[in-house]
Amino acid sequence: MMNLRGGIALLLSLAVSAGACAADTLRIGYQKSGTTLVLLKGEGTLEKSLASQGVKVKWTEFPGGPQLLEGLNVGSIDFGFTGETPPVFAQAAGANLVYIANEPASPTAEAILVPKESALRKVGDLKGKKVALNKGSNVHYLLVRALQEAGLSYGDITPVYLSPADARAAFIQGSVDAWVIWDPFAAAAEQQLQARTLRNGQGIVNNYQFYLATRDFATAHPRVITELVGQIRLVDKKAVEDPAAVTRQVAPLLGLPEDITRIAVERQHYQAAFITPEVTAGQQRIADTFTRLKLIPQSLNVSQAVWTPPAQ
Secondary structure, eight states, X not given: OHHHHHHHHHHHHHHHHHHHHOOSEEEEEEOTTOHHXXXXXXXXXXXXXXXXXXXXXXXXXXXXXXXXXXHHHHTSOSEEEEESSHHHHHHHTTOOEEEEXXXXXXXXXXXXXXXXXXXXXXXXXXXXOEXXXXXXXXXXXXXHXXXXXXXXXXXXXXXXXXXXXXXXHHHHHTSSXXXXXXXXXXXXXXXXXXXEEEEESTTTOOOOEEEEEEHHHHHHXXXXXXXXXXXXXXXXXXXXXXXXXXXXXXXXXXXXOHHHHHHHHHHXXXXXXXXXXXXXXXXXXXXXXXXXXXXXXXXXXXXXXXXXXXXX
């Protein structure tokens, strides 16, 4: 009898373990700045490719990287796409996330903007001014580096932390002097508001775009993650080979005219790859910078949050 009971217990244990390892839904967070995921969602190819593993896909839109990573942290999504700074803040806050892959550096896809009639002509003119940005986003690091380059400190400006939509409204109303923002919002402001660029990221930041996942999901479901990265690479290939076609597809999904979308598509670089030591080192420099500025509470070891893909 004891053997029978033991066998039943073992079978139940195995069944529970198998259920824990099987993902029935992949929950993805995306932003309108992430052309690749927007296009992947629109095409529906990921859903078809994961059907063989019995996995469904659920998409959730976020206004920015910090909000998306909060979704990862609380477990409302399994995978997402952000700029280079949000993961640093998330790791500092104790989020159990891992870096999966990244797109190439795209430093011109973010910028410090001022109104077309502004008297501000260079970054040094921002001293004492109000600057709108999404706290903890990729442009947070751009602003820090641009100020350093101009001989200013972060304390020399007044940061106004706003979401992209609220920041645009403040920018139009004149309640802030400058706006640090990424594409396609930057491209839209340039074209629709004739905003001027004081400084983009060229030469001072990489502006990598990262794909991240909860550590638990990536550890339990490496096949799902690798298939997802493979599908991302296919979309990236299309963006490289035919940006005009991608623009036509993505523009209505973003709710933007094609001329604005085309600028954003062309300023973003595409070729997703798993994380390299060089990319990790770049993230470590960002973490060390924000630690020195006391914008994050303690030193980080970014390499501890890098996922290793399974051997092929």
